[in-house]
Amino acid sequence: DAMVIQNPRYQVTQFGKPVTLSCSQTLNHNVMYWYQQKSSQAPKLLFHYYDKDFNNEADTPDNFQSRRPNTSFCFLDIRSPGLGDAAMYLCATSRTGTGANTEAFFGQGTRLTVV
Amino acid sequence: LAKTTQPISMDSYEGQEVNITCSHNNIATNDYITWYQQFPSQGPRFIIQGYKTKVTNEVASLFIPADRKSSTLSLPRVSLSDTAVYYCLVGPNTGGFKTIFGAGTRLFVKA
Numbered sequence: 001d002a003m004v005i006q007n008p009r010y011q012v013t014q015f016g017k018p019v020t021l022s023c024s025q026t027l028n029h030n031v032m033y034w035y036q037q038k039s040s041q042a043p044k045l046l047f048h049y050y051d052k053d054f055n056n057e058a059d060t061p062d063n064f065q066s067r068r069p070n071t072s073f074c075f076l077d078i079r080s081p082g083l084g085d086a087a088m089y090l091c092a093t094s095r096t097g098t099g100a101n102t103e104a105f106f107g108q109g110t111r112l113t114v115v
Numbered sequence: 116l117a118k119t120t121q122p123i124s125m126d127s128y129e130g131q132e133v134n135i136t137c138s139h140n141n142i143a144t145n146d147y148i149t150w151y152q153q154f155p156s157q158g159p160r161f162i163i164q165g166y167k168t169k170v171t172n173e174v175a176s177l178f179i180p181a182d183r184k185s186s187t188l189s190l191p192r193v194s195l196s197d198t199a200v201y202y203c204l205v206g207p208n209t210g211g212f213k214t215i216f217g218a219g220t221r222l223f224v225k226a
Contacts, residue, residue: 004158033214042202042216043159090158092214103149104214106158 003027006091006107013081013114021076021110023091032074033104034066035090043090049074050096078112086114119203119217126223133190135220137203140184148179148186151202153219159202163188190222198224 005024013019023032030051035043047056049068063085065077078085088111092104120138127133139148147166151159163170165177165186176189190197202219 035216042219045215088156092158094214103161103164104151104159106160109156109158111156 002107004091004093004105004107006089006110008110009108011110011112013078013112015083015114016080019078019081019112021078021089021091021112023074023076023107024072025074025091025093025105026072027093027095027105028071029093029095029105030071031094031096032068033090033092033094034064034074034076035092036085037088037090037109038086046076081112081114083114086112088112119205121201121203121217121220123218124221124223126225127193128225129194130192133193133197133222133224135188135190135201135203135222136185137188137217138185139203139205142183142205143207145207146183146205147207148177148183149204149206149214150175150177150188151204151216153200153202159216162201193222193224195224195226198222 003026007022033048034046036046037043045057046060046064047066063079067075076089088109090109091107094104147164149164150162152162153159163172163175163177165179167179170177178187200219200221202216
């Protein structure tokens with residue numbers, strides 16, 4: 001059973017039209033992440049939530065925002081998508097604490113096309 | 116977070132053992148080493164994690180020398196379905212660990 005679910009799998013949006021991608025998890029993990037992955041590149045961390053605390057990466061454009069209304073859900077909002085924002089967007093979760101096995105669990109991703 | 120260096124790509128044949136080495140010269144005392152696998156159009160998947168010496172699970176082994184400045188992911192008897200990108204990550208395992216990916220190694224397994 002999928003533990004990190006991203007909807008939709010494929011999203012087409014118009015240049016400049018706001019778009020929201022969603023992620024839900026059944027793992028009850030306290031950390032949730034959003035990554036952007038462009039073709040043939042590694043995933044790039046945009047931001048993460050540690051519980052309700054939002055942590056933005058320094059080079060994440062202001063065009064990208066996020067909301068986490070509760071433990072299970074997290075949203076990625078792109079306020080004015082440009083052609084350069086076309087990518088796979090990956091949501092991930094992990095738990096924190098001491099010890100090993102705090103790996104990240106990833107969803108299948110949402111492939112965003114901007115037309 | 117410690118920077119990692121891996122080969123960009125590797126080729127192998129079915130049935131061979133594949134070893135992918137990752138350099139992390141500035142690894143910190145509380146850093147763990149984690150490897151992920153990613154197939155096209157899918158999210159990365161955790162393979163193995165270790166701190167020192169050797170770790171083995173049903174999928175792979177991870178060898179970490181005493182100085183911890185490098186690590187080697189070993190995949191026994193690869194098959195065509197092991198063709199993927201393999202990422203080595205280094206970071207602390209306590210509170211607020213951020214999973215940041217390096218460039219990864221593209222493994223091609225041939226028949």
